[in-house]
Amino acid sequence: MKYLVSLLFLFGSFYMFISPLTSFSQTDDSNVDDEFIEYQNKSIPVEIAEATIEALSYFPELEDVSIDFVYREKIKGAVMQAQPYLFSLFVNGKNSRRYKIKVTRQLEFAEGYYPIEQVPYDALVGWIGHELGHVMDYLNRSSANMMHFGARYFLSNKRVIEAELTADGYAIGCGMGHHILANKNYILNNENFEDDYKDKIKNLYMSPDQILTLQKVLDDKVERQN
Numbered sequence: 001m002k003y004l005v006s007l008l009f010l011f012g013s014f015y016m017f018i019s020p021l022t023s024f025s026q027t028d029d030s031n032v033d034d035e036f037i038e039y040q041n042k043s044i045p046v047e048i049a050e051a052t053i054e055a056l057s058y059f060p061e062l063e064d065v066s067i068d069f070v071y072r073e074k075i076k077g078a079v080m081q082a083q084p085y086l087f088s089l090f091v092n093g094k095n096s097r098r099y100k101i102k103v104t105r106q107l108e109f110a111e112g113y114y115p116i117e118q119v120p121y122d123a124l125v126g127w128i129g130h131e132l133g134h135v136m137d138y139l140n141r142s143s144a145n146m147m148h149f150g151a152r153y154f155l156s157n158k159r160v161i162e163a164e165l166t167a168d169g170y171a172i173g174c175g176m177g178h179h180i181l182a183n184k185n186y187i188l189n190n191e192n193f194e195d196d197y198k199d200k201i202k203n204l205y206m207s208p209d210q211i212l213t214l215q216k217v218l219d220d221k222v223e224r225q226n
């Protein structure tokens with residue numbers, strides 16, 4: 001009986017985890033003409049390959065981790081989004097789990113569509129670095145924990161804040177403070193992003209001041225070690 005209850009709970013969480021995701025991932029917008037490069041167990045669209053490889057260079061721990069960078073036409077409430085492949089949560093052990101990072105192909109700005117590769121380089125590297133920070137966080141979670149995490153993420157702002165601060169924290173800890181800051185400033189000072197999105201970034205993510213403070217703490221620590 002106890003087993004049944006936990007099984008039901010697991011599937012409940014699982015369903016909540018996948019339902020908000022599948023609601024906008026059912027249409028696969030990847031274009032067959034998209035060109036990808038293969039790099040260290042990763043598949044990366046050519047347009048963002050340089051920025052992605054630069055971001056990856058800050059995360060040696062991710063060298064063998066399988067990540068597909070895939071284009072999407074639109075991602076609800078986000079420009080990029082890191083996730084484990086659902087089948088991989090069941091089939092693969094924690095160490096061989098596979099991930100994908102969805103990337104909006106073109107931002108919808110007032111003056112028209114704006115291809116993602118035209119985002120200023122440092123801000124783009126920072127964007128990808130933030131998503132890689134999420135993957136670092138996922139690496140430490142068991143599959144059952146991932147499902148509960150997924151469910152909680154969609155139910156509670158507190159969990160979102162925790163997850164987003166963790167992702168930024170990983171990226172900044174890996175030496176990407178400058179890129180993360182460039183990314184926040186790009187979003188917050190850009191009239192083309194909707195206020196809803198900017199408010200989300202302001203309220204749930206690390207602020208430019210917090211990024212600078214954390215970066216300074218880390219720099220001082222490195223200095224003391226030398």
Ligand SMILES: [Zn+2]
Binds near residue numbers: 131134164
């Ligand atoms: Zn995030």
